[in-house]
Amino acid sequence: MRAGFVNIVGMPNAGKSSFLNAIMGTKYAIVSHKPQTTRQRMLCILNKENIQLVFSDSPGFVDRALYKLHHAMNKEIYSAIEDADLLLFVLDGLSKIEQQVELLKKVLDSKIKTAIVINKMDEIKSSQLSAIYDELKIIAENIPVFEVSSKTNAGLDAVIQWAENNVPEHEAYFPADDVSEKPxxxxxxxxxxxxxxxxxxxxxxxxxxxxxxxxxxxxxxxxxxxxxxxxxxxxxxxxxxxxxxxxxxxxxxxxxxxxxxxxxxxxxxxxxxxxxxxxxxxxxxxxxxxxxxxx
Ligand SMILES: Nc1nc2c(ncn2[C@@H]2O[C@H](COP(=O)(O)OP(=O)(O)O)[C@@H](O)[C@H]2O)c(=O)[nH]1
Ligand SMILES: [Mg+2]
Known part of the structure; x- marks a missing residue:
């Protein structure tokens, strides 16, 4: 048996929650075009024969944390990086790359095995895509990169396959019919x-x-x-x-x-x-x- 925690990280609005829903084939995580829609981490469990992937969505980082709620949201992000077996860094193909690269650097510093998922491929222009690869060549040379659309489901199977191939040997963390830890x-x-x-x-x-x-x-x-x-x-x-x-x-x-x-x-x-x-x-x-x- 192999099992592990695959944590989804990335900037607000990159499409982390959409990506999680697309992978699960069911809408569990709420989505809107407004940042900070996601407040809490949620686990979603993908059970296959002899493999259990426990995906988690994370809230977007709140730069100016004004309330206890915001501090709690930020804490959840750090714990998402710390307790992962694998990390999926969702990169918003439609928005500016600079800030995303800053966060990506921090994620790569964690030394946890990471793959980059370029999301929103359904709307990306080729010039934009090559600009992204230019940046990635510099800071993430040996990191696998997947191109997906959480809207059309394009490219998702390859990401799941990567997670299945890289998840460690471990007994299942949850019963095989559970889909989430949340009530x-x-x-x-x-x-x-x-x-x-x-x-x-x-x-x-x-x-x-x-x-x-x-x-x-x-x-x-x-x-x-x-x-x-x-x-x-x-x-x-x-x-x-x-x-x-x-x-x-x-x-x-x-x-x-x-x-x-x-x-x-x-x-x-x-x-x-x-x-x-x-x-x-x-x-x-x-x-x-x-x-x-x-x-
Ligand atoms: N065109 C396009 N839009 C997407 C895709 N994935 C997410 N979005 C949109 O991006 C916005 C943010 O999505 P959400 O999943 O809430 O992002 P999160 O903050 O990272 O969880 C929403 O308006 C989504 O509809 C995609 O693959 N293609
Ligand atoms: Mg979200």
Whole structure:
């Protein structure tokens, strides 16, 4: 048996979460065009005969860490580098290379076996691609490079094959039918959070957290799953925006979230969604811990 941790790192918006979903063939990690969408590391387990690959997504580094939440996010990145058997450095083929190279250097300093994954190949121009290779020649000469698109799934098999070939001999870390270490509630709250990122602008996505108060019927494969969730916001002005005129915004959010959850679970869902003011939740250690953020 061979098994190991394959950690996905890279700059914000490089497409780490999209890449993880593409590899798993199922959408586990939430994605948006806004940086810092991912707050916590999540493990996704790919089980094959005699091989278990434990992939993890990581949050984007927060340069100006203002809140305890941000420090927790940054800590998760370092732990993603430290505890890996293999690292996949996702390079955003569409954005500037300089900053990405800085992070790549740090990653290569870790001496952990790394492959570079150039993502977004579906939109890359050839001049851009050769500029990337020019940089890589200098700092990452002997590092394998893969070209992929997490949008079209092009090139993914070769990356998985590389991970399979390089993962050490070890017994399985998780039971063979597990797909993640996170409980179902985590995915439910993340799916609602994704809709907040997609449907609200400015500081709203960064000022909200979703708490699942109850969830019934998932394990039993019930006809109808009942979920009760609360969106916590920082300020009363944000509460008004989340709820919208006559509740129209939160109603729309509830519909979209329910649809996403139904698709994920393959079950019908009743979602009760409310919003509540919880001032300065990003600074509240007890609250962050209770909602599952590792401080
Ligand atoms: N064109 C294109 N866009 C992508 C690809 N992968 C991710 N994206 C987009 O890049 C943005 C950031 O993706 P996300 O997975 O959240 O990045 P993360 O911050 O690194 O986790 C989103 O708008 C994605 O739709 C890809 O292969 N091709
Ligand atoms: Mg992400």
């Amino acid at each position: 179902i509630r985590y995915f439910l709250s993340e799916m609602i959070r994704e809709q907040i990122y997609l449907n609200y602008s400015d500081e709203i996505p960064y000022s909200t957290i979703v708490v699942i108060n109850s969830c019934k019927g998932v394990d039993e494969q019930a006809e109808l799953v009942k979920i009760d969730a609360t969106i916590m916001v920082n300020k009363s002005s944000q509460l008004a925006i989340i709820v919208g005129k006559n509740g129209s915004a939160i109603k729309n959010l509830g519909i979209k979230s329910r649809e996403a959850i139904e698709q994920f679970l393959g079950q019908r869902v009743f979602l009760g969604l409310t919003a509540k003011l919880k001032e300065n939740w990003r600074e509240d250690e007890n609250f962050l811990k209770k909602t599952g953020i590792n401080l």
